[in-house]
Amino acid sequence: MHGLFRWSSKWWPGLIPFAILWVLAAWVSTVPLEAELAANSGTALKSTVLDKTQISVAGRDVSFAALAFSEEGRRSAVASVEAAPGVRLVNDGTRLVAEAKPFVWVAERDNVRVTLWGTAPLPASKARIVEAARAALNGTEVVDRMGLARGAPARFDAATLLLLDQVAKLKDGKIIVQDTAISLAGMARELGGREAIAAALKNLPEGFSVAANDVKAPPYVFQANKDPVAVTLTLSGYVPDNNVHAALVATAGRKFANEKIVDNLKASIGAPSGFSAAVTSALGALSRLSTGTLIVSDREVKLSGDALYEAAAGQIRAGLAKELPTGWTTKPEVSVKPAASPVDSTVCRQLFAQNLAKGRIRFETNSASINADSAGLLDRLIEIAMRCPTTAVEIVGHTDGDGDAGFNQILSEKRAQAVQDYLVKAGLPADRFSTTGYGSSQPIAGNETDEGKLQNRRIEFLVRQ
Amino acid sequence: MAYLAIFLWGWLFGAFLLGFGMGWIAVVYRGKPVPKVWIQRLSVLAVVIVGVAVARVVPGRFGYWLDLGLALFGFYLVGCSIGSWLRDWVVSRHVRAG
Incomplete structure (x- = not known):
């Protein structure tokens, strides 16, 4: 031991290279050590929930700032960094996240x-x-x-x-x-x-x-577009259920006898009350237009298009507002189609025949009241009559074979008369038309079947001149 | 500590070798020894510095450099001791053999 003390008094010359070694070690190791301690601290915090974590290392001292979400979490985070290998001191800059009130x-x-x-x-x-x-x-x-x-x-x-x-x-x-x-x-x-x-x-x-x-809820929209070129009626939008769907398509089929019905309707809840009645009325109005669009949005009915003649335009505007259920509004933008060129009596005859072949004028059962579904067809017949102003037209009524022959005779006469009244009301001169009823005496099909009866119940327009 | 020892092993081993060499030479070195009083004073200074390091008073990089210096110095002293003792053992065996 004494020797060691004696020799130690001669160890001092080594301190000069020692100092150089020290400086070199400090120079070389500081930055890598700091990087490694930063990584160690980050690893230690991996399982801790913090926000805005910032770690900086000087020597072996870690400056650690973060936002913690609980006091316990904050303390545990600081302890984790303190326990990270190689760390000497932790400068704790952690805070709790602010409390939101109300949240x-x-x-x-x-x-x-x-x-x-x-x-x-x-x-x-x-x-x-x-x-x-x-x-x-x-x-x-x-x-x-x-x-x-x-x-x-x-x-x-x-x-x-x-x-x-x-x-x-x-x-x-x-x-x-x-x-x-x-x-x-x-x-x-x-x-x-x-x-x-x-x-x-x-x-x-x-x-x-x-x-x-x-x-x-989004607006409950129903749309119908009448295209005279494609001869289609396109239905789109929503209907309340499958029953109403079927009923509306059937109604459209009656009112638009000439057009092909393109059915893109979807069933959905949320229809406004009175939807079915309103759409039926509005489809009736649309059927009287030569071209037109109907948009039913919630309780608002927008109808735009061209009526076939002036009186029809007025009737459509006024009629739609009157027919809609309470609480519904309408915006008819109905103009009048330019008058078509006049034609001679032969063409007139053909046009009447064509229209009456595709569609039929409907009446209420056992009555001479014209069914509203026939308004579109009658408008077209009126337009044709206006195109041949010099012709005289005989309106002829027929019934099927059911019931009493005398009653049928009177019914056919009244129905022909009702059609004439309709035409006169539209502005055509009464003296151009005469009416005849043949009851069930001139059937064009057998009265044994419903189909045959349907064909027999008819109104004919005979062009006389 | 173990972490630092592993991280700095090269430097510590260097300090040990340096000390070993110095210790080896010191046994036969005929230079002037450090006076006893100075050794005592330096020992006190060393204790104070160790105290400062243990108390972690010096912050940041300077704190690390102090720790580094002390660790290297420790290994230097251990190297010196082993070197001197080994040289003394070799010399005395040689003398006995002679």
Whole structure:
């Protein structure tokens, strides 16, 4: 031991190279060590939930700043960095995330994108919300403007995930969560969407409640387009159910005897009351136009097109407003088609025959009242009569073989007379027309079948000159 | 500590070798020894510096460099001790054999 003490007094010359070694070691090792300690600290924080984490290392001392979501989490994060291998000291710059009061979260949808505002409780739930929004709104741009804050109500994530599914059902609008109160506004994407949203809101997690649900249903639209070139009537939009669907298509078939019916209607709930009656009236008005479009949107009926003659235009405008159920409004934009060129009596005869072959003038059962479904056909007959102003026309009524022959005779005369009255009312001179009734004496088909009877019940226009 | 020892093993081994060499020479070195008083004073200084390092008073890089210096110095001293003892053992065996 004594020797060691003696020799140590001669160890000092080695201190000069030692100092050089020290400086070299400091020079070379400092930066790699700092980098490694930063990596070690980051690894130690991997399982800790933090926001805005910043780590800087000087020597072996780590300056650590972050936002923690609970006091416990904050302490555990600092302890994790302190325990990281090689770390000497931790300069603790951690803070708790601010508490939001009230805790507000907003999902707003416009035509282009969905924007998420407000606050989420944790980065993981923020990411989950954005991911759920992208999944629910397949293809729609999702803009994340959410911040992070403490103070979220329990089961916040479950509530927002459910609400994001409702955002997908909106065309535009806003869903606001304020603490546990939920407000919804906007317009549903599809008919029935409003009801689907209201039903889904019943499954909100415990504690959440709907403060306001102002989601509106989209307009209930029914459209009909009469195309004289393609000779089609195209029906599109919604009808309340399959029964109404079938009834409206049948009505259209009667009113538009000449046109081919193209049926693109879909059944959907949400129809305004009086829908069926209103659409039936409006289709009647459309059938009197040479070309036209009918748009029924909620309780508003828009009819545009060309009537075949002046008097018809006035009747359509006034009639539609009168026939619609209470609470319905109408906007008829009916103009008059330019008068067609005059034709001689031969062409006139052909035109009458053509129109009466495709469609029939209908009457109420056992009555001489003209059925409203025949208005379109009568308008066309009137237009033809106007094109040959010098011809005299005999209107002839026939019935089928059912019932008393005397009654049928009188009925056929009255029906022919009713048609003449209709033509005169439309502005044609009465002296051009004469009427005859033949009862069931001149059948054109057998009276044994319904089909045969149908053909026998008829009105003929005979051009005399 | 173990982490630092592994990270800096090359430098520490260098300090050990340097000390070993110095210790080896010191046994037969005829230069002027450091006076006893100075050794005592330097020992006190060393204890104070170790105290400062243990107390982690010096911050940041300077703190690390101090720790580094002390660790290297420790290995230097251990190297010196082993070197001197080994040289003394070799010399004395040689003398006995002679």
